[in-house]
Amino acid sequence: KAGVTQTPRYLIKTRGQQVTLSCSPISGHRSVSWYQQTPGQGLQFLFEYFSETQRNKGNFPGRFSGRQFSNSRSEMNVSTLELGDSALYLCASMGQDRAGELFFGEGSRLTVL
Amino acid sequence: EDQVTQSPEALRLQEGESSSLNCSYTVSGLRGLFWYRQDPGKGPEFLFTLYSAGEEKEKERLKATLTKKESFLHITAPKPEDSATYLCAVRGYGQNFVFGPGTRLSVLP
Numbered sequence: 069k070a071g072v073t074q075t076p077r078y079l080i081k082t083r084g085q086q087v088t089l090s091c092s093p094i095s096g097h098r099s100v101s102w103y104q105q106t107p108g109q110g111l112q113f114l115f116e117y118f119s120e121t122q123r124n125k126g127n128f129p130g131r132f133s134g135r136q137f138s139n140s141r142s143e144m145n146v147s148t149l150e151l152g153d154s155a156l157y158l159c160a161s162m163g164q165d166r167a168g169e170l171f172f173g174e175g176s177r178l179t180v181l
Numbered sequence: 182e183d184q185v186t187q188s189p190e191a192l193r194l195q196e197g198e199s200s201s202l203n204c205s206y207t208v209s210g211l212r213g214l215f216w217y218r219q220d221p222g223k224g225p226e227f228l229f230t231l232y233s234a235g236e237e238k239e240k241e242r243l244k245a246t247l248t249k250k251e252s253f254l255h256i257t258a259p260k261p262e263d264s265a266t267y268l269c270a271v272r273g274y275g276q277n278f279v280f281g282p283g284t285r286l287s288v289l290p
Binding site: 110171 | 215272
């Protein structure tokens, strides 16, 4: 069973640019969540999508947005990049267990110069 | 507000030296407590889910336990390949997952 796939794995952007990251969840999983991970802040929740609808949203500015397609694949977009957006962006799909454990992809490492 | 703290921040062990990692939490109604392992530059790898106080789960050299306020990850006779950051997370009935800062474990040969 294939795991969560994220692309691209690494990318470098400059301030003011925008970036789009992609995530394909585990087959059959309908919930996809996005997290930002930095050394200082740890794992911070961005948003969760379920069946193409945003179900939860973390405390991030509107520059961070996402969407989910009918095949459960998801994208997140960050506009007007700032230096502080440099981070590992992780996508997770939620299992069917009663507590809904998360299965993470390898992440997209974004560097903003 | 749901919160998770982990201690110690970092831990160095000799190969074979058993120890425990702590995860303390506050949550309004626990749906699950989760342990993950994360290697540098990679995504967290799911280890365990614990649902209620008194529950225990084991996997190879790892054993996770849960009380009403904290969880422990016991590592028995660790090997260098157990070196990683171990993350604890909770999910309450408010839906969102809250992650702790992690414990960075180094096992020296």
